[in-house]
Amino acid sequence: MKLSEGVEQAIHSVAMLASLEADQVLSAAALAEFHGVSPSYLLKHLQALSRSGILGTVPGPKGGYHLAQTPEDISLLDVVLAVEGPEPAFRCKEIRRNGPNPVPEGFFKAPCQINAAMLRAERSYRAELRKVTIAHLLAEVREDDDGTLAARSCAFLDANVRISNQSRQH
């Protein structure tokens, strides 16, 4: 029961991308350097986010990534599922049908009680993540910020933002 490190990188990257204007993009290399992580590894997760429709890409020089949805529409759950995959954490192997005296087939119509309880808990987990959007996170950060964090982000954006001459698409 542990989440990939890529989840944290992905969330930070999405939050950063949420700060730029329309028709602006950031390269994966810039995001990786800013966060001090492996460029290739971050790229892998950015691609997953792109496949999930959270990010859009602009190929070629001066290309990069941008949000494909508004920050209000992207929840933490969307990002986590894009990176970790959609399958639930608890996968019932139905070991009741193993062994010398397996449970008869008829009982498999209803899901195992244990599986049901575990999935209930995971639904609760996902519901909590669904409530939090990228917009919420940014608002919280701004609330506690005296300007230092904003200045840091702006400096990075000024140095690395690129204006794509393609209209925003996904």
Place this chain on the structure above:
Amino acid sequence: MKLSEGVEQAIHSVAMLASLEADQVLSAAALAEFHGVSPSYLLKHLQALSRSGILGTVPGPKGGYHLAQTPEDISLLDVVLAVEGPEPAFRCKEIRRNGPNPVPEGFFKAPCQINAAMLRAERSYRAELRKVTIAHLLAEVREDDDGTLAARSCAFLDANVRISNQSRQH
């Protein structure tokens, strides 16, 4: 984000152990055969449950495992944490302090907003698991059972239960 297979084995084993009387024990080998899983691997998790105080052990021949708490006091969360470990699934690496322009130290007094949101979700997950006890699970199973499952368990218990001459302890 995925749970070990041992979690399922552990929960089924605890549920089985909940069905036996005081001063009765079951060997790890019997539980493994009944569930059709690797004896050595199940043993590993039973030991973890023992270290966590959920199970008690009786060494020597005619020894085995028994519950160290009542089924009403053992929640699914207890079992999951014993097998998977207590640390949360999302471990914030604070990548904000990485890179060429790290966030100043002062901001680390408060936890990262992202970390806070992820931990909130996990608290919800754990709360849901805490609500479900082994006693609840057994009651649910009995409710849907026409006698087949009960007969299966009884047959196994009759063949494998051992009466320990030690008083129940942990």
Place this chain on the structure above:
DNA sequence: GCGCAAGTACTCGGATATAGAGTGTCCGAGTGGACCGGG
């Protein structure tokens, strides 16, 4: 001088190596019962 075309540099994308944890196995410490010998 202007337009066009080829070359180039930089981007994302997927296929490919490596490391760590989950999975599976083995051997050792300890204990209760069984057996054997003595009383």
Place this chain on the structure above:
DNA sequence: CCCGGTCCACTCGGACACTCTATATCCGAGTACTTGCGC
């Protein structure tokens, strides 16, 4: 026949291999800019 001691078989316990996924990396496809040539 009864009792004590020794041996043995079976248990849990922790230390040791193996496998698979998460991690980290590299090379290939595609595109916009640059540069050179022709008109």
